[in-house]
Amino acid sequence: MSLTLEQVQKIARLARIEISETEAGTTRDHLNGIFQLIEQMQAVDTRGVEPMAHAQEQSQRLRDDIVSEPDCRAACLAIAPETEAGLYLVPKVIE
Amino acid sequence: MINKSLKQLGQALAAKDISSVELTTLFLDRIARHNPELNAFISVDRDRSLAQARAADARLASASVAQPAAPLTGIPIAQKDLFCTTGWKTTCGSKMLADFVSPYDAAVIAKLRDEAGMVTLGKTNMDEFAMGSSNETSWFGPVKNPWDMAHVSGGSSGGSAAAVAARLAPAATGTDTGGSIRQPAAFCNLTGLKPTYGVVSRYGMIAFASSLDQGGPLATSAEDCALLLNAMSGFDARDSTSLDRPPEDYARALEKPLNGLRIGLPKEFFNDGCEPAVMAAVEAAIAEYRKLGATTVDISLPNSHLAVPAYYVIAPAEASSNLARFDGLRYGYRAPDYDGLDDLYMKTRAQGFGAEVKRRVLIGAYVLSHGYYDAYYLQAQRIRRLIAGDFAAAFTSCDVIIGPTSPTTAFKLGERTADLVKMYLSDIYTIAVNLAGLPAMSIPCGFADGLPTGLQLIGNYFDEARLLNAAHRYQMTTGWHERMPEGI
Amino acid sequence: MKWEVVIGIETHAQLATVSKIFSGAATAFGAEPNTQASVVDLALPGVLPVLNRKAVDCAIRFGLAVGAKVAEKSVFARKNYFYPDLPKGYQISQFELPVVQGGGLTVQVGGGDAAYEKTIRLTRAHLEEDAGKSLHEDFHGKSGIDLNRAGTPLLEIVSEPDMRSSDEAVAYARALHGLVRWIGICDGNMQEGSFRCDANVSVRPVGQAAFGTRREIKNLNSFRFLKEAIDYEVQWQINEIEEGRAIAQATVLFDPDRGETRMMRSKEDAHDYRYFPDPDLLPLVIGADWLERVRGELPELPQQKRERFQRELGLSAYDAATLTASQEVAAYFEATVAVAGAAQAKPCANWVMVDLAARLNKEGRDIANAPVQPAQLGGLIQRIADNTLSNNIAKKVFEALWNGEGATADAVIEQQGLRQITDSGAIEALVDEVLAANPGNVAEFRAGKEKAFNALVGQVMKAAKGKANPQQVNALLKKKLAG
Secondary structure (H helix, E strand, C coil): CCCCHHHHHHHHHHCCCCCCHHHHHHHHHHHHHHHHHHHHHHHCCCCCCCCCCCCCCCCCCEECCCCCCCCCHHHHHHCCCCEECCEEEEECCCC | CCCCCHHHHHHHHHCCCCCHHHHHHHHHHHHHHHHHHHCCEEECCHHHHHHHHHHHHHHHHHCCCCCCCCCCCCCEEEEECCECCCCCECCCCCHHHCCCECCCCCHHHHHHHHHCCCEEEEEECCCHHHCCCCCCCCCCCCCEECCEEEEECCCCCHHHHHHHHCCCCCCEEEEECCCCCHHHHHHCCCEEEECCCCCCCCCCECCCCCCCCEEEEEECCHHHHHHHHHHHCCCCCCCCCCCCCCCCCCCCCCCCCCCCCEEEEEHHHCCCCCCHHHHHHHHHHHHHHHHCCCEEEEECCCCHHHHHHHHHHHHHHHHHHHHHHCCCCCCCCCCCCCCHHHHHHHHHHHHHCCHHHHHHHHHHHHHHCCCCHHHHHHHHHHHHHHHHHHHHHHCCCCCEEEEECCCCCCCECCCCCCCHHHHHHCCCCCHHHHHHCCCEEEEEEEEECCEEEEEEEEECCCCHHHHHHHHHHHHHHHCHHHCCCCCC | CCEEEEEEEEEEEECCCCECCCCCCECCCCCCCCCCCCCCCCCCCCCCCCEEHHHHHHHHHHHHHCCCEECCEECEEEEECCCCCCCCCEEEEECCCCCEECCEEEEEECCHHHCEEEEEEEEEEEEEECCCEEEEEEECCEEEEECCCCCCEEEEEEECCCECCHHHHHHHHHHHHHHHHHCCCCCCCCCCCCEEEEEEEEEEECCCCCCCCCEEEEEECCHHHHHHHHHHHHHHHHHHHHCCCCCCCEEEEEECCCCEEEEEEEHHHCCCCCCEECCCCCCEECCHHHHHHHHHHCCCCHHHHHHHHHHHHCCCHHHHHHHCCCHHHHHHHHHHHHHHCHHHHHHHHHHHHHHHHHHHHHHCCCHHHCCCCHHHHHHHHHHHHCCCCCHHHHHHHHHHHHCCCCCCHHHHHHHHCCCCECCHHHHHHHHHHHHHHCHHHHHHHHCCCCHHHHHHHHHHHHHCCCCECHHHHHHHHHHHHHC
16 A cells, blocks of 8 residues: 555645645655555454454443533633633634 | 662651652752753753642651551652643643643642652653654653663653653653553663553543553662552543552562462564564573573464554554644644634644654544545454454463563664654564553663663553562562663 | 425434533533633543433433434444534544434324324434534634533434425424423523534435435524425425536535525535544443333333323324423323313313413413413313303403412302303293394294394393303204294
């Protein structure tokens, strides 16, 4: 498998990471090197093997429906890049 | 004082031979002297540390026989800079969080500071978002290995390892996603423990790969690790993957003789992929274990060669999603110039993340994307189960698995930054353990060309006490762990 | 060409919990911006989700209520996309293994003789978290983000494409709205966004088996908009096809002011959500004991009640459906019948559906705050049944009860002397009096003018101050005039 420059730009777009045209070439080469390593997996027949998502075979623990988190607005807005009137400000959202 | 064990430091503090303020000052002075060269710490805050030390001294002063202070009260500890810490910057080694001060504390921070009474000595350097094996991906620059300043300290907990190796701190916390505690421990002649997944709360530990990440101690001995794990571990209702088990004393079995201990030697770990000098040290350690009464059994982990490939699918997949929150809107870095929302995202993330983080985020986005999920992500998860199955089978015939921690000693700074795959393969012996969620340690087992070598001990789930026991008995007879780098 | 409309509906029902699905922050509506956004909801680095038991309870209730399979094991997945109201950069939802699988909802479509019943199959219902809100008022050309709603628990209920008209779609949405309120899992407040629908609409020539290309209309927050949006969209799609243009898959928004749908994004811009199991959350396991406990707590469901009303009380399907629109209406009706007697079920139904409903509507009250209690109405209906009251006088008594002029119908009847005259001797005396006083009308009647009879009835009722039993008056007059 080998990634094209177009695919690199597409996943960079998905991941919201700007990549210049010059960077794209290097990135593609790096990723292709890594995918060469990854491709070793494809030789393995894993039919019938249940995918393993977690290290422990446990089920989800549940919390009671209780309000336990205090208002942390002041502390949280204080570390934000831009705020006004208790809101996080962002460039205009167009729907 | 800088060579005392945590137990000895605790006794000295309890006996008022030294105060926490004095002890903390001693280490702060060492940091001031040596950190500019080592670059082990990202943040040091003398006043804040000394205020904590004064509080610890007050606790010690009011302790009594009936109500003794917690055993580690007043002992300073360095914290890996991905544990969210109020009052301190928590950078995760990234430009993205270069000025981030968390409004809440990680579970590990609160436990060590508030329950155990330990003093935060500073926040240690690390590979950016814990993605790296050499500490060279840090936005704050690489960490140097105190054993040889031209070499890396390992990663991603490289700052913690260098700090303890140079005795700028008696102990440190680390996190291990694919070997990030064990490999730096091996490179810096330290004892490091990655607990069973779920033993240490991940709440407040900035996530790299959630299903693999686990916090643990880096220290100079197994005994110190046991005491630290006692203080760090425990059920946390805020972490759904935290295991609700009764508390245990991980130091309880330290002294147990090793007669009858069955050591598994996986043939896949004893091949020519490992440097001969490292292998010689490992073989010598195995001989030592036989002398201590252990028996060895040849085992096989037939899928271990697939661990690195599967890891480089699973870890980036989780990371690509975990790191989506760093978007420049609510905290952290925001690009100074942008044209609209989308451009803000694209530029903030392009500028805020370093090259290795970006690569892994891109790999992750790719393996999860439409049409590739089954071939990569699901296949990797199936291989993960095969790998876990290998260990389960192995542990039917042995109690502990032993092998090298890393195929080499600490490599030179810059040596592998151009060859990513070679860099990734430096974790070839450690990664399978994370995929399975097992506990494992690295302990010093000698030197090769003046650089430390590490012995890896892998245990079955929840067998930390047995691992610590095996490590401790070895350390009682060998003394490799007591060696210190010269000139510091 | 004749066109068939195909509609499937996705509904987001906000679950009735006090705290969020994955954090301990409050879910109360209308709080100051970002005061209910905890560090978990804000996706600060290092925070982790823990699942709210009550949200799962709600999903189980729903699953049982629609006869679905409640999955023994379901999995939370991350749906990855960037948006300012989505702090983590992913939404925690369920994808491959949802908690509720299958099921169906039987709905009444239309009213009167044209009414019919139809079962809409459900594909699934899954638990997920809501996003925050972007406020578009002008902050120097920027948007403000309020994350109070982020992490609010939602049940997304997905129907099969079983609806064939906007009326069926509305009937389904109304029935679903009624059901989630009935079983207490959602307050159903559509203005506050607690219950919102997306409609997937396509058309195909009648007789064609394959579905047409669908467009999804997002975020319809009233039944009226749902109908208007579908009607507009259907007509638009038919026009496009008839003019030779193919329909392209797209997501559209409905503009209620213009009554139009407009394109939000095409399939080409569709997100690649990169779903994968959330490593921070373990599989949700629902054992048989949990299921049985919830089953034991479920009230009688609207469908069961409807069937019982028809079977035991002889109500029509339409009446039964109307009376089971909400728990409150059904409870009122049943309490009324309990007093009036099962034999009076039909009059009880009429009083609740017509007279009471009209009066409530006039004052903008809901049934829970009706001034006339079910026991009072039941007592009133008893007095109609035993001929103490005529229907006309009963309306007066109802009005008096509404205004608090008496505690019971009997008290009002006594105080205001409204008892019906049924003594045939007394009525005969009145009839004789009227016949004697109105020889003209009598003569007209005998000459064949039927209308004259009504005038005579009116005269008798007037003389009786409206209280004479009308049937008896009619019978006596006929007898006397015939004699």
